[in-house]
Amino acid sequence: MSDFRRRFVRVSVFLLPAFLLLAALHFFRGDLRDAAASLMTPRYVFDDLTFIMRGRARAEQLAGWLRKEITDLQSNDRIYRFKTPASGFRIEVRNEQKPSECYVGSNRILICGIPDDAPWERIQPDLSRLVARVMLREGAPDADYSPWFEEGVSRFYEGAKMIGYRKDELITTAFRNQPATLAEALASRRDAPYFDAISHSIVAFLHVAYSVDKRAQYAEIERAPGSVPLGEFERIFDPDVERKWRDYLDRR
Amino acid sequence: MPTWDEITPYTERSTFSKHASVTNGLLVVHLVALAAAGVFSLAGWRGFPEAVEFQTLQSVVGLEAWRFITYPYAHVLEPGCLVAFVILGWMFLRAGNELEREWGGARMFGFCLAMALYGGTAHALYEGFRGTFDTPARGLYAPVLGILLANALRNPRKPVLLLMLVPVRAITLFWLVFGSALLFGVFAFKQGASPVAMAGAVAAAWAYTRLDPRLDRFLEWVDTRRARAKFLEEFELRAQVDALLEKIQREGMSALTRPERRILRRASGLYRPPARPNHE
Numbered sequence: 001m002s003d004f005r006r007r008f009v010r011v012s013v014f015l016l017p018a019f020l021l022l023a024a025l026h027f028f029r030g031d032l033r034d035a036a037a038s039l040m041t042p043r044y045v046f047d048d049l050t051f052i053m054r055g056r057a058r059a060e061q062l063a064g065w066l067r068k069e070i071t072d073l074q075s076n077d078r079i080y081r082f083k084t085p086a087s088g089f090r091i092e093v094r095n096e097q098k099p100s101e102c103y104v105g106s107n108r109i110l111i112c113g114i115p116d117d118a119p120w121e122r123i124q125p126d127l128s129r130l131v132a133r134v135m136l137r138e139g140a141p142d143a144d145y146s147p148w149f150e151e152g153v154s155r156f157y158e159g160a161k162m163i164g165y166r167k168d169e170l171i172t173t174a175f176r177n178q179p180a181t182l183a184e185a186l187a188s189r190r191d192a193p194y195f196d197a198i199s200h201s202i203v204a205f206l207h208v209a210y211s212v213d214k215r216a217q218y219a220e221i222e223r224a225p226g227s228v229p230l231g232e233f234e235r236i237f238d239p240d241v242e243r244k245w246r247d248y249l250d251r252r
Numbered sequence: 253m254p255t256w257d258e259i260t261p262y263t264e265r266s267t268f269s270k271h272a273s274v275t276n277g278l279l280v281v282h283l284v285a286l287a288a289a290g291v292f293s294l295a296g297w298r299g300f301p302e303a304v305e306f307q308t309l310q311s312v313v314g315l316e317a318w319r320f321i322t323y324p325y326a327h328v329l330e331p332g333c334l335v336a337f338v339i340l341g342w343m344f345l346r347a348g349n350e351l352e353r354e355w356g357g358a359r360m361f362g363f364c365l366a367m368a369l370y371g372g373t374a375h376a377l378y379e380g381f382r383g384t385f386d387t388p389a390r391g392l393y394a395p396v397l398g399i400l401l402a403n404a405l406r407n408p409r410k411p412v413l414l415l416m417l418v419p420v421r422a423i424t425l426f427w428l429v430f431g432s433a434l435l436f437g438v439f440a441f442k443q444g445a446s447p448v449a450m451a452g453a454v455a456a457a458w459a460y461t462r463l464d465p466r467l468d469r470f471l472e473w474v475d476t477r478r479a480r481a482k483f484l485e486e487f488e489l490r491a492q493v494d495a496l497l498e499k500i501q502r503e504g505m506s507a508l509t510r511p512e513r514r515i516l517r518r519a520s521g522l523y524r525p526p527a528r529p530n531h532e
Contacts, residue, residue, distance in 0.1 A: 006471055013467060014366060014460060018373045025312050025380050032385070036314025043302060086442060087386040105384035106309070
């Protein structure tokens with residue numbers, strides 16, 4: 001065996017385990033492929049906020065707005081324990097037509113469907129919703145949130161002002177597409193029809209109908225590891241909570 | 253280190269390389285990268301550290317493979333990290349040059365890259381299992397610890413100076429440095445001093461030091477077996493050719509069958525003189 005071939009074999013044997021492990025990680029976590037930002041897109045860093053998007057002016061305006069809203073959200077919160085990720089937010093804005101999303105265990109937020117020349121206000125709704133979701137998860141990393149709770153809270157805090165308010169359009173949609181029972185709504189998955197509207201309507205209803213203490217008590221259970229025990233929702237709020245929720249939808 | 257009675261005017265007492273070496277070159281690149289980090293930090297730009305640090309998502313999922321070997325050059329300008337840089341940089345200079353004399357520059361360079369790769373791989377796996385991908389790995393810790401272990405394992409009982417004062421064994425010094433680095437990494441994890449990357453590089457260096465001689469012996473064995481098989485084949489071929497030549501002498505060329513002609517063709521390679529170099 002020539003010296004060159006021998007060296008090649010030695011290097012290959014030494015590096016092969018690393019390549020195999022990395023290849024396995026690459027294929028098994030294919031769900032994160034969209035979370036990796038393109039290096040060709042400009043990055044703007046404002047302390048703990050990193051924007052990967054085109055247009056410095058848009059990024060600056062978004063950073064100023066988002067920083068203020070995050071501060072307000074945290075200072076007014078007594079229920080959900082919103083917390084920013086230790087390594088800040090990493091927000092990427094793309095123009096491809098896909099749903100915007102954030103990734104569990106990551107500080108990355110992907111906002112899709114925004115053209116390069118769109119005004120920065122168009123980014124606000126999705127961004128505020130996903131920021132609220134990331135902060136909710138960050139407050140209790142071990143929590144196994146119910147899908148309706150996570151979606152409902154993030155929809156409730158969506159908007160140019162992240163103060164939490166009812167969205168009339170979503171309430172109307174929920175009224176027109178009410179599930180057969182509240183239990184069905186609480187157990188529904190993300191791909192269920194009108195999931196966002198129904199989840200939002202439950203959270204908005206709880207904010208109107210029950211005290212901060214009750215809501216905090218329920219949020220505490222959601223934050224605990226594992227899913228919420230059956231009947232816990234009715235036990236904390238009210239056995240008659242379903243009727244009250246439907247009344248709330250009727251009075252839209 | 254030679255003892256006093258072994259020292260002659262020709263004994264080389266310093267392992268310090270004043271000549272150009274890969275180790276010295278890598279250290280210069282580290283110093284340049286540190287200066288660049290300082291300039292970028294003062295200017296408020298994040299381009300350089302962002303582009304070279306190890307981010308699991310970008311490296312593994314986004315296929316930005318260069319990060320596996322560039323993250324040791326992403327330095328953090330925190331006091332603790334700077335102290336670690338000075339100590340590890342000095343040890344890298346000593347141990348790296350010592351190792352490079354035995355190994356040669358190419359192997360040293362490859363080993364440094366491999367250590368960085370294994371450090372990055374360990375960090376990526378840790379983040380993959382943990383499910384969070386927001387802590388980058390930075391700094392020269394992983395490759396330098398790998399080099400220190402490889403150097404210590406060459407002669408574990410060799411006396412070296414701890415803090416340039418206290419004589420200890422090479423392997424003891426390594427474990428002290430490794431333990432301190434891990435402890436530092438636990439506290440400075442968010443600043444990029446990933447203890448997982450350090451452990452990954454050290455494990456790879458240990459495996460390499462243990463397995464490389466065995467691999468060498470295995471390759472030698474493969475070579476010997478191949479040479480033996482070739483020799484036996486040639487021996488057999490020569491015997492067959494002798495028999496064929498006798499047949500040709502007895503019965504003439506036309507008496508040869510097709511398989512016999514094929515044997516002669518194969519054997520012609522044995523008697524062909526080696527190609528002479530063309531000097532034109």
